[in-house]
Amino acid sequence: MVKKIKYLILGGGPSGLTFAHSLLDLGISKNELLVLEANAEAGGLCRSTIVDGAPLDIGGGHFLDVKKKEVLDFLFRFLPQEEWNSYHRVAKIILRGQEIDHPLEGNLWQFFREDQLNYLESIAQTGSVRGETMPESFIEWIRWKLGECIANDYMLPYNRKIWAMDLNLLGTYWLYKLPNVSFRETLRSCLEGKASGTLPAHGTFLYPKHYGYGEVWKRMGSALGSQLIRSSPITSIDLTTRTINKTYQAEKIITSIPWMYWLEANSSLPERIRENIKKLVNISIDVDYQKKNLPTKAHWIYEPSEKISYHRMLVRSNFCPGSRGYWTECNAARSLPTNGFRHHNEYAYPVNTLEKPKSINTILEWAKTNKIYGLGRWGKWEHMNSDIAVSEAMAMANEIVSQG
Ligand SMILES: Cc1cc2nc3c(=O)[nH]c(=O)nc-3n(C[C@H](O)[C@H](O)[C@H](O)COP(=O)(O)OP(=O)(O)OC[C@H]3O[C@@H](n4cnc5c(N)ncnc54)[C@H](O)[C@@H]3O)c2cc1C
Structure with missing residues (x-):
C-alpha cells in the first residue's frame, strides 16, 4: 500500500x-515527515566508527x-557542550623538509x-x-x-x-572559502616573525571528548525514531504520482542525495535535466x-609531495583522547x-567546475517548480561544512513550511 507523506x-x-x-521544531507533526537513508546508520560523511580501539571519522x-549560535545550540541538544573538547587549531604543511603552519602565505x-x-620576491610579482583583474580559471588564480x-x-x-x-x-567562484592573506600581511609576518592575516576555517574547533564526530548525528538520527528509515536507498522515483520506492507518495520532496541517483531512479526526467546532472562532477x-x-x-x-599518494594526515592521537595513530585522506x-582499514567515500567532494553554477541552477529551478527542493552538499552541489549544512537546512525548513 502507498503511504502519503x-x-x-x-x-x-x-x-x-x-x-x-527543524520541521518538528516548527510544529509539523511526526506523521507528516519521513527521512529515507541508504546506510544502516545516519550521519552521511560525518559518520564515525571504532578502529584500533578508538573513534575514526x-x-x-x-x-x-x-x-552561528542557533546552530551550536541545536547541536548541543544532541551532544551537550560538556561532551566536547575545544582545541586551538594546529595545521601544518610539509614543505622543504619542514612542517610549516597553514596557511603558508601567512x-x-x-x-x-x-x-x-624567494617566496616574497615571487609574490611581489603576482597579478x-x-x-591586475582576477582570472576566472583556478590555475591562473593560483599564480x-x-x-x-x-x-x-x-x-x-x-x-x-x-x-x-x-x-x-x-x-574561481568558490575561492572566497580559502584563506585570504594580503601581501602586506605576508610581509608583516616575515618582519615580525609571527603569523599574520585572517585565520582560515577551524581556527578553534570542537571535537567530542569520548566519541568520533559521528556521535552527534547518530543521536540526532535516533531522536527521530520511526521517522528515519535506515538501509533504505532510493531506487525508484515516479514523478507523475510523486511516489518514491513504490511506497511513499510525497507532497514535497527534499533531496540531499547526489543527483546521479535521480538519473538511475527516474527514467522520465526531462532530457535537459538529465544532461545537466551528467555535467556535475564529484571526487x-x-x-x-x-x-x-x-x-x-x-x-x-x-x-603536497606527489611522490606520496594521500594529501592529508589526520593525527587522531592529538584530538581524540586515549587514541593512537592517524588516518589519511586520498583521492580514490x-x-x-592496502591490507589495513579503509573506508571508501564515493561521493566526497562536489567539484567546482567552470560550468557547475549553470548546471546546478538549471536543475534546482526545474526541481522547485515540481516541489522538489535540493538541500545540502549534494542537493546544492556545493562544498559546505556541516555547520553550514545545518544552518541551510534550518533556513530551508522555515521557508518551505511558511509556504504551507
Ligand atoms: C574529507 C572531508 C572533510 C570534511 N571536513 C569537515 C570538517 O572538518 N568540518 C565540517 O563541519 N564538515 C566537514 N566536511 C563536510 C561535511 O562532511 C558535510 O558538510 C556534511 O556531511 C554535509 O551533509 P549532507 O547531509 O549535506 O551530505 P552527506 O553527509 O553526504 O549526507 C548525504 C546522505 O544521503 C545518503 N544517500 C546517498 N544516496 C542515497 C540514496 N540513493 N538513497 C538514500 N540515501 C542516500 C547518504 O548515505 C548520506 O547519509 C568534510 C567533508 C569531507 C569529504
Whole structure:
C-alpha cells in the first residue's frame, strides 16, 4: 500500500536530519515527515566508527567550527557542550623538509631567510599585487594570487593530488572559502616573525571528548525514531504520482542525495535535466588508518609531495583522547592497495567546475517548480561544512513550511 507523506526527505546526513528536526521544531507533526537513508546508520560523511580501539571519522577529518549560535545550540541538544573538547587549531604543511603552519602565505617567516626571500620576491610579482583583474580559471588564480614559488611548491601539486583531474576545469567562484592573506600581511609576518592575516576555517574547533564526530548525528538520527528509515536507498522515483520506492507518495520532496541517483531512479526526467546532472562532477576519497604515532603537535598535516599518494594526515592521537595513530585522506583515483582499514567515500567532494553554477541552477529551478527542493552538499552541489549544512537546512525548513 502507498503511504502519503507531506515532507519526504531523501538522505539522512547532517542536512536531511537537521531538516527533519527543524520541521518538528516548527510544529509539523511526526506523521507528516519521513527521512529515507541508504546506510544502516545516519550521519552521511560525518559518520564515525571504532578502529584500533578508538573513534575514526570515516568521511575524512571532521572538526566542528560554528559561527552561528542557533546552530551550536541545536547541536548541543544532541551532544551537550560538556561532551566536547575545544582545541586551538594546529595545521601544518610539509614543505622543504619542514612542517610549516597553514596557511603558508601567512607563515613564510618559518622558512630559512633565503627561502623567505624567494617566496616574497615571487609574490611581489603576482597579478594581484600589481592590481591586475582576477582570472576566472583556478590555475591562473593560483599564480595571480600566490606567485610561482607557492604555486609550484604547494598549491599546484596539492591540488593535482586532491582533485586528480585537469585543474583547468576548475573555476574561481568558490575561492572566497580559502584563506585570504594580503601581501602586506605576508610581509608583516616575515618582519615580525609571527603569523599574520585572517585565520582560515577551524581556527578553534570542537571535537567530542569520548566519541568520533559521528556521535552527534547518530543521536540526532535516533531522536527521530520511526521517522528515519535506515538501509533504505532510493531506487525508484515516479514523478507523475510523486511516489518514491513504490511506497511513499510525497507532497514535497527534499533531496540531499547526489543527483546521479535521480538519473538511475527516474527514467522520465526531462532530457535537459538529465544532461545537466551528467555535467556535475564529484571526487571520491579513501580514508586509511595507520597505527603509528606521529611525532607532531599538529591536528592535521597537508602533504603536497606527489611522490606520496594521500594529501592529508589526520593525527587522531592529538584530538581524540586515549587514541593512537592517524588516518589519511586520498583521492580514490590515486589510492594504493592496502591490507589495513579503509573506508571508501564515493561521493566526497562536489567539484567546482567552470560550468557547475549553470548546471546546478538549471536543475534546482526545474526541481522547485515540481516541489522538489535540493538541500545540502549534494542537493546544492556545493562544498559546505556541516555547520553550514545545518544552518541551510534550518533556513530551508522555515521557508518551505511558511509556504504551507
Ligand atoms: C574529507 C572531508 C572533510 C570534511 N571536513 C569537515 C570538517 O572538518 N568540518 C565540517 O563541519 N564538515 C566537514 N566536511 C563536510 C561535511 O562532511 C558535510 O558538510 C556534511 O556531511 C554535509 O551533509 P549532507 O547531509 O549535506 O551530505 P552527506 O553527509 O553526504 O549526507 C548525504 C546522505 O544521503 C545518503 N544517500 C546517498 N544516496 C542515497 C540514496 N540513493 N538513497 C538514500 N540515501 C542516500 C547518504 O548515505 C548520506 O547519509 C568534510 C567533508 C569531507 C569529504
